[in-house]
Amino acid sequence: MTIIDFVRVLRASARVLLLGLLLGVLLGFGYSFTKPKLYQATAQGAVVAGSSASTGDAFSSMSLATSKAQQYAALASSGPVAQAAAKTAGVPVGAGSISAAPGTGGTIINFTVTSRDPEVARKLADAAVTATRDEGRKMDTLTATGGNAGNSVVSIFPFDNATQPSKPFSPNIPLYLTLGGILGALAAFAYVLVRRKLDRRVNHVAEIEKIVHASVLGVIPKVNELSGKRRGGLGRLGPASEAMRMLRTNLRFVDVDNPPRSIVITSANPGEGKSTVSANLARVLAEAGQPVVLVDADLRKPMAATIFDVDASVGLTQVLAGDVAPADVIVASEHENLHVLPAGRVPPNPSELLGSQRMAQLVQYLAKDYLVLLDAPPLLPVTDAGLLSAHCDGAILVLQVGKSRVEHAQLSAKMMDHVKARLYGVVLNMAPRRGLGSVIYGYGYGGKAYGGYGYGYGSKSKKAPQAPAVMPDSDPATRPAAAAAEATPAEEPKSRAHRRRLSRR
Numbered sequence: 001m002t003i004i005d006f007v008r009v010l011r012a013s014a015r016v017l018l019l020g021l022l023l024g025v026l027l028g029f030g031y032s033f034t035k036p037k038l039y040q041a042t043a044q045g046a047v048v049a050g051s052s053a054s055t056g057d058a059f060s061s062m063s064l065a066t067s068k069a070q071q072y073a074a075l076a077s078s079g080p081v082a083q084a085a086a087k088t089a090g091v092p093v094g095a096g097s098i099s100a101a102p103g104t105g106g107t108i109i110n111f112t113v114t115s116r117d118p119e120v121a122r123k124l125a126d127a128a129v130t131a132t133r134d135e136g137r138k139m140d141t142l143t144a145t146g147g148n149a150g151n152s153v154v155s156i157f158p159f160d161n162a163t164q165p166s167k168p169f170s171p172n173i174p175l176y177l178t179l180g181g182i183l184g185a186l187a188a189f190a191y192v193l194v195r196r197k198l199d200r201r202v203n204h205v206a207e208i209e210k211i212v213h214a215s216v217l218g219v220i221p222k223v224n225e226l227s228g229k230r231r232g233g234l235g236r237l238g239p240a241s242e243a244m245r246m247l248r249t250n251l252r253f254v255d256v257d258n259p260p261r262s263i264v265i266t267s268a269n270p271g272e273g274k275s276t277v278s279a280n281l282a283r284v285l286a287e288a289g290q291p292v293v294l295v296d297a298d299l300r301k302p303m304a305a306t307i308f309d310v311d312a313s314v315g316l317t318q319v320l321a322g323d324v325a326p327a328d329v330i331v332a333s334e335h336e337n338l339h340v341l342p343a344g345r346v347p348p349n350p351s352e353l354l355g356s357q358r359m360a361q362l363v364q365y366l367a368k369d370y371l372v373l374l375d376a377p378p379l380l381p382v383t384d385a386g387l388l389s390a391h392c393d394g395a396i397l398v399l400q401v402g403k404s405r406v407e408h409a410q411l412s413a414k415m416m417d418h419v420k421a422r423l424y425g426v427v428l429n430m431a432p433r434r435g436l437g438s439v440i441y442g443y444g445y446g447g448k449a450y451g452g453y454g455y456g457y458g459s460k461s462k463k464a465p466q467a468p469a470v471m472p473d474s475d476p477a478t479r480p481a482a483a484a485a486e487a488t489p490a491e492e493p494k495s496r497a498h499r500r501r502l503s504r505r
């Protein structure tokens with residue numbers, strides 16, 4: 001992982017990291033309540049030895065006091081000192097722990113007592129000085145022969161009495177909060193990395209292009225207008241209108257030498273929005289002046305008749321059975337240049353009908369006058385879409401962002417390859433609007449994509465821009481030029497003088 005990837009992960013996972021930080025702080029705060037409140041009191045004692053009648057005596061006394069201070073500091077934490085200090089302070093043995101350490105200069109000893117009671121800590125600290133002095137004097141004056149005590153030249157002088165602590169030194173709540181926050185943020189970051197590594201859902205354009213070896217033709221945002229019963233089929237696309245127009249433009253350039261005349265639109269699994277994409281792609285193509293017929297080839301769960309509110313009693317199945325002619329069941333929709341061929345009665349053998357020679361002849365017949373879009377069943381559950389793709393110029397695979405699995409997309413591409421079908425590209429559907437940048441540009445790019453590129457993407461205009469109506473030329477060789485004219489907007493005059501010159505012409 002590079003530094004840029006690291007920054008992107010932090011940016012994309014800011015909420016998770018913040019949640020982990022707050023949770024860690026709360027856990028640290030809760031853990032602090034499990035620790036007992038402890039108070040510390042410190043008293044000081046100075047070690048003195050010999051006399052200072054001369055400079056040599058003073059130097060020898062200082063050296064002796066320094067060496068004895070080390071011994072007395074170790075003696076302060078012994079059992080006899082603890083018992084004697086508790087007796088002197090009038091508290092139970094074990095009411096506090098005594099520790100000592102030489103201070104700066106070597107002859108000053110700091111006696112520190114830790115206890116749950118601040119008064120006990122103060123009394124024990126003062127008593128520890130005298131108890132250590134008495135025990136040290138006994139140790140120094142015992143004779144090696146008879147054990148008789150004599151006079152010692154070394155003693156401890158109480159230098160500074162302890163003061164009663166006003167607040168506990170433990171638990172250290174700021175320390176626990178800091179450690180809890182750091183550990184919580186680290187745990188959240190580890191969770192994000194593991195989840196990203198194990199996430200096998202389709203989330204990014206670059207990822208899906210690498211898997212299926214085909215380009216992404218469009219990214220459709222998730223909007224309320226496409227989730228209703230009609231799914232935008234009557235023209236209410238809302239913020240997804242510009243995304244659909246971009247899909248239309250990209251589709252025109254998939255093969256400029258041989259423009260497609262029949263396209264299968266399918267998905268890997270049910271519920272990924274292939275019927276919605278089919279209906280609205282047909283609508284925006286018709287708006288550009290292209291005669292389009294939308295064939296509802298999903299003979300298992302037909303949706304085109306519901307989306308466009310047309311009669312579904314007679315349709316594709318009756319045409320394939322030879323009961324009616326295609327012209328008798330093709331219905332004109334409310335959109336100019338857009339016609340619909342409903343599925344008709346649901347047959348018991350959809351795969352046989354769609355893979356038949358009559359279906360291939362029907363597609364060729366319709367392609368003479370229309371751009372044929374076939375709304376096909378999902379690829380993985382049934383074989384219908386694969387059979388249809390063999391009769392058509394190519395196919396478009398619809399995948400849902402955050403739901404479709406990488407393995408399913410890869411398997412769908414292999415199935416297309418097995419039937420020698422051409423996969424024109426992929427449409428990523430239902431992309432979260434606040435995460436379009438992440439879907440298009442990669443992990444860690446937040447916010448809405450195309451900010452300011454038209455209706456629904458940051459423009460404050462209340463009217464949606466109308467797509468230019470480009471009628472397809474009868475000569476296929478000129479169709480790419482028409483598409484290019486649609487894709488490239490005319491340059492707007494940049495000055496008032498320039499506009500006057502143009503008006504004179």
